[in-house]
Amino acid sequence: MGRKLESTAGEEALEVANVNGFDDPENKIKKKKKKDKGNNLCESENGDDSKSKSKTKRKHKDSSEQSDGKILKEREKEGKKKKKDGVNELKEAGEGEKVEGGVVVTGNKTKDSKYKALNSFAESGLPAEVLDCCKSFSKPSPIQSHAWPFLLDGRDFIGIAATGSGKTVAFGVPALMHILQKKKKKTSTKVVPRCLVLSPTRELAQQIADVLCDAGSPCGLETVCLYGGTSKGPQISSLKSGVDIVIGTPGRMKDLIEMGICNLGDVSFVVLDEADRMLDMGFEPEVRSILSQTSSARQMVMFSATWPLAVHQLAQEFMDPDPVKVVIGSEDLAANHDVMQIVEVLDDRSRDARLVALLEKYHQSQRNRVLVFVLYKKEAARVETMLQRRGWKAVSVHGDKSQHDRTKALALFKEGKCPLMIATDVASRGLDIPDVEVVINYSFPLTTEDYVHRIGRTGRAGKKGVAHTFFTQENKALAGELVNVLREAGQVVPEALTKFGTHVKKKESKLYGSHFKEIKADAPKSTKITFANSDDEE
Numbered sequence: 144m145g146r147k148l149e150s151t152a153g154e155e156a157l158e159v160a161n162v163n164g165f166d167d168p169e170n171k172i173k174k175k176k177k178k179d180k181g182n183n184l185c186e187s188e189n190g191d192d193s194k195s196k197s198k199t200k201r202k203h204k205d206s207s208e209q210s211d212g213k214i215l216k217e218r219e220k221e222g223k224k225k226k227k228d229g230v231n232e233l234k235e236a237g238e239g240e241k242v243e244g245g246v247v248v249t250g251n252k253t254k255d256s257k258y259k260a261l262n263s264f265a266e267s268g269l270p271a272e273v274l275d276c277c278k279s280f281s282k283p284s285p286i287q288s289h290a291w292p293f294l295l296d297g298r299d300f301i302g303i304a305a306t307g308s309g310k311t312v313a314f315g316v317p318a319l320m321h322i323l324q325k326k327k328k329k330t331s332t333k334v335v336p337r338c339l340v341l342s343p344t345r346e347l348a349q350q351i352a353d354v355l356c357d358a359g360s361p362c363g364l365e366t367v368c369l370y371g372g373t374s375k376g377p378q379i380s381s382l383k384s385g386v387d388i389v390i391g392t393p394g395r396m397k398d399l400i401e402m403g404i405c406n407l408g409d410v411s412f413v414v415l416d417e418a419d420r421m422l423d424m425g426f427e428p429e430v431r432s433i434l435s436q437t438s439s440a441r442q443m444v445m446f447s448a449t450w451p452l453a454v455h456q457l458a459q460e461f462m463d464p465d466p467v468k469v470v471i472g473s474e475d476l477a478a479n480h481d482v483m484q485i486v487e488v489l490d491d492r493s494r495d496a497r498l499v500a501l502l503e504k505y506h507q508s509q510r511n512r513v514l515v516f517v518l519y520k521k522e523a524a525r526v527e528t529m530l531q532r533r534g535w536k537a538v539s540v541h542g543d544k545s546q547h548d549r550t551k552a553l554a555l556f557k558e559g560k561c562p563l564m565i566a567t568d569v570a571s572r573g574l575d576i577p578d579v580e581v582v583i584n585y586s587f588p589l590t591t592e593d594y595v596h597r598i599g600r601t602g603r604a605g606k607k608g609v610a611h612t613f614f615t616q617e618n619k620a621l622a623g624e625l626v627n628v629l630r631e632a633g634q635v636v637p638e639a640l641t642k643f644g645t646h647v648k649k650k651e652s653k654l655y656g657s658h659f660k661e662i663k664a665d666a667p668k669s670t671k672i673t674f675a676n677s678d679d680e681e
């Protein structure tokens with residue numbers, strides 16, 4: 144039975160896969176249906192009442208003439224009218240709420256003309272040296288164009304946006320302006336940290352530091368990155384010599400604060416990046432402790448891919464009572480629709496052979512970037528060795544490697560010198576790796592949320608991508624949630640996957656069911672458990 148499933152799924156996957164575009168007829172039909180539904184999008188935003196009314200009207204109107212071309216045109220007109228009316232009603236539903244192009248802006252006085260979204264970098268009126276980091280981009284991304292007016296005005300800000308949406312520049316440029324303005328007012332020449340950025344992982348912290356270091360250099364601003372897994376010596380030296388911006392992971396940051404080396408008393412611009420993951424990893428006590436060391440007159444910025452209760456509570460405690468909240472897309476995490484998802488149900492023992500077959504298909508030139516995700520550190524090392532023995536040039540990133548080796552491997556992959564990388568979930572979120580054509584999930588992750596983040600490493604910046612996933616008997620408990628994600632994105636659902644069952648026990652989220660990381664208000668606080676040589680930062 145297992146062999147039959149494997150063969151069927153493999154043939155289906157090879158027929159559907161197309162790296163350069165989605166040519167599958169079933170996908171086109173689903174996309175057309177989705178497009179037809181687009182005109183009525185705002186009905187769902189309007190609430191159940193308007194939705195049920197419009198459904199009743201349409202039911203009576205179209206009962207006998209569903210295929211009539213005139214009726215179709217009337218429906219399109221009606222949909223456009225309702226979309227316009229829906230936006231107006233939604234604006235009136237809450238003070239300061241704006242809806243435009245899939246972007247929802249909430250907060251006090253957000254309708255003021257000074258907060259109008261930017262259409263170009265020049266509209267910001269910022270100095271040339273501050274905008275130097277944007278010269279390679281034609282225009283601001285949605286999160287940048289909406290965030291800058293609020294952040295430059297000193298507002299506390301919450302941004303809900305997927306990774307790869309330009310968040311670092313969205314908070315980085317306003318941070319530079321904030322520091323420069325503060326330095327103008329000070330008579331002392333002593334350089335002290337005025338901006339703090341907290342990140343959940345070392346790799347993401349380093350990536351942010353690279354961007355802010357390059358951005359701050361033309362302005363004469365110094366940056367340091369503090370993270371575990373490496374010597375404290377150079378980091379301490381940088382802090383003592385004077386820095387304007389501190390980027391770090393919670394564990395190492397807390398250590399240096401307790402040593403009396405890192406003084407955050409003058410920090411007045413604070414960013415929590417990937418806030419949801421930071422709390423998921425159990426860093427809430429460290430985050431709270433670090434925030435308490437910063438200036439009480441701080442401007443708080445929080446970026447998150449999702450908006451669970453724990454993040455909401457943290458925002459309530461440390462931000463203004465009415466911060467600005469900008470949602471790009473949805474607060475519920477959904478798979479990138481630019482990624483073709485291919486799920487293959489197979490036997491666990493068949494994965495090595497299938498992985499090699501897929502590499503021969505997708506990575507024959509050994510020049511394009513392919514990212515292979517596994518679940519465990521030992522598994523990453525084994526798969527890397529197996530591929531190298533079969534003649535594939537590969538590197539790996541996982542917790543059993545030193546920070547130096549992890550950084551080196553990531554650099555080789557990014558630069559294209561070794562474009563095949565095996566990684567644990569340490570590389571699944573936040574990292575901006577350009578032009579990853581294919582993601583292969585050799586092992587399915589522990590949650591469907593992590594699956595969505597993994598496949599989000601491809602199909603970035605409007606490009607198409609392919610995610611090929613192995614699903615085994617051991618993963619059957621997540622079958623229903625995975626089916627939901629595939630259907631939401633208009634992807635093919637293999638029959639072999641549905642045989643595991645499509646039931647999701649407790650639907651706390653339309654996509655992730657009971658595995659969605661939403662925390663009840665009365666739930667006990669999470670305990671951080673650290674294992675030796677773990678993937679998490681030390």
